[in-house]
Amino acid sequence: MTRIRQHVRGSRRLTTTAGVALTTATLLTVALSPAAHADPRPTRAAAIQNAASALLAHAAGLGLTSAESTSVRDVIVDKDGTQHVRYDRTYRRLPVLGGDFVVHLKKDGSYRGADRATRSTISLASITPEISAPKAADLAVNALRAVHLGNALKQVKAKPELIVDALHGTPKLAWRTNAVGRDSLGNPVARTVLTDARTGRQIDAWDSIETAAGDGQSLYSGTVPLQTTPSGSSYNLTDPTRGGTYTGDAANQTDLCIFGICISRAPATVFTDSDNHWGNGTTSDRSSAAVDAQYGTNMTWDFYKNVLGRNGIAGDGKGSFNRVHYGNSYNNAFWDDSCFCMTYGDGDGTTFGPLVALDVAGHEMTHGVTSKTAALTYSGESGGLNEATSDILGTMVEWYANNPSDPGDYLIGEKIVKSGFGKTALRYMDQPSKDGNSADYWSSSVGNLDVHYSSGVANHFAYLLAEGSGPKTINGVSYNSPTYNGSTVTGIGRDKVAQIWYRALTVYMTSSTNYAGARTATLNAAKDLYGAGSAEYNAVAAAWSAVNVN
Structure with missing residues (x-):
């Protein structure tokens, strides 16, 4: 977590x-x-x-x-x-x-x-499974428990769905099973397990809790403007100018979901205020975290609309909503497609503070954009690209906001980490390995890493493409980005990186795109936007080569 x-x-x-x-x-x-x-x-x-x-x-x-x-x-x-x-x-x-x-x-x-996504022709002799649904459910439950050893899980359930797996070699009949449960604090855990419906062999598995005019005093971004809705003599933290987005209090409760269907959900009681001045900038006022969440939603909405031309997460002009104060000392934040909502924990106070920072909002809500477009599978190299997409575009949200209390940088989650975390940020885009786990460069084994670490290759590519290689100081932060091949890379700027990555995501990437495919997709995007052989096109090629994707 x-x-x-x-x-x-x-x-x-x-x-x-x-x-x-x-x-x-x-x-x-x-x-x-x-x-x-x-x-x-x-x-x-x-x-x-x-x-x-x-x-x-x-x-x-x-x-x-x-x-x-x-x-x-x-x-x-x-x-x-x-x-x-x-x-x-x-x-x-x-x-x-x-x-x-x-x-x-x-x-x-x-x-x-x-x-x-795949070019295999689908031709199955039968769509009748030899492994029963209950057996597939048992296998998925065991897989969920195996990744949470030492943590007694409660209320563990699983629901299989029969599918055709064309993503992992020759198309085959498979069970896709969502196993869910709760940890010792009552917080949700979940894993999706892909099982061969003929042999019972596990094909793949991945976490499916993944790991985003008044004013308000936020925890991390200072005093920020807010669009609200009058309600009698008070105001609701609902923004009618951005698709009706709103922020509610989860009251430290969690969702109860079985078989992927939520029987009950933590509340999202809309915050209200009598004078349209929200929060006090500290955790003593529950509205302070709500200010950060709503502001993060606003900046993410504005970035996608004003920079990339996308009207809302789903591109349909409809707003999502936020829940803050979710669970007990919950060290996580997540986007959930089933409620079209963003949920934030308060952190344990030692490792993390409340997870409502601006780049976290941009990161998590970008998962919603990815789900509505390329739907990059959350495992292997495509999973790393999924996470990197959120890091890259979430970072662009932070730069777009241009907030003096949280200036743009290439650090992920630097505002939420506490001394107990032992590092100054979750991830570092200029040299991902500084977190102790992430990959700076592609290798044939990178797809075996956790997706939060295999994402380093694309994060490093994006930094090099934006800023170039070597030492430099930007907004008071020192960076020193190396290259795999010893080359010197000249950056083309953040705005062009955002345009290229977004077009690659929404036009060319598919659920199975790997790093080689991402190179092709971004080159196609650069060609569309700036022309084949342009400085931008050549920079994309050079930046990928600099992280050993050729």
Whole structure:
């Protein structure tokens, strides 16, 4: 519990909304209103229709058969009208892990190409498992207990879901089981276990609690502006200008979830205030942590909208909400797709303080963006990229905020760590190994590391791409970033790094993207944004080579 993690109960369930089957009957009809003609770019619905036509024409090339169906997960329409439609797929109605792909369309809607998570053709002799669901549940429970040795778990439950695993070699029938429980303090623990449905062999496993106009006095960011909602003679900490985002008090309670379904949740009682001046800057006022959480949400929302053009976490303009004071001395913060909410513990006071710092908010909420776009699988190299995405873009949120009490830096979680943690930050982007665990450079074994440590390769890449190699002092913080090949890397600036990484995430990466794939994705993004052979394109290539990704 000493790392910022993502909590994604339900986020890996492949949705079946907006489904596009491989028949002409499913092509969407588009009725353009007069207002739609004001913008020459295709509408979202038009992009989906164009992609559906492309699926029919290129089904074989995409590995689609009559046994498979698809559903739209996300749509990106570039300023020049180029379209990118992201799909999940099912096989004989079973979700396919690693079945996702992105269809790329030209301005006129014609097919340009596709990026696929895996290229294996799915052809199973049977979808009847030889390992029963109860047996799969038992195996997952044992796997959860095995990673919490010495901590007596309570209320342990597991619910298997039959899927097709196309992510780990030849497609096979598998059980994806979410095992959940509570630790000795009553805080939630969870692990997702992937089991071969024929042999019972564990294929993979990963943590699924992962580890983000009044004014307020915050714990970490000084006095900050807040948009609130009048309610009678008082005010609610609800921001109507950012999709209705709000912050509530969890009252030191926790969620009770079984089989991935929450029977009861910790409350999120919206904070109220009589004079619209919130908190006192210390933990003696429960509203102080709420100020940090709401401010972090605001800055993350603004960064994605004003810098990257994304309207909310899901891109639909809808706000999330925050819960603070969750659990007892809870050393964690997490994003949860199933409630579309951010949750913060108060920390134990020795290792961590309240986990409501600005870069933590940006980190965790970015997990929500990743879930809605590339959905990078939370294990192996893709898991490291998932964590790195949150570190990279969460850091960009901190720089965007330009807050004098928490100036931008390339340290992760520096505001929340206490003396008992033994280090000045959770992670260091200029030289990740300074935390004692993270990888500075890629190697063939990096995917075996915990995802919070394998993320170091991409964090190091992003720092080098932004600031360059060698010693320097930025905003009063000293950095000294080495390179694997002894090269000198010249940075292109944070803003361009944010644009390149975000486009790579939302347009080119898929659930199975590894470090080699991330190099290709970011080069494609740099080419789109700045041109092939541009200084930015060449810098991306040089920065990846500097962390041994070639």
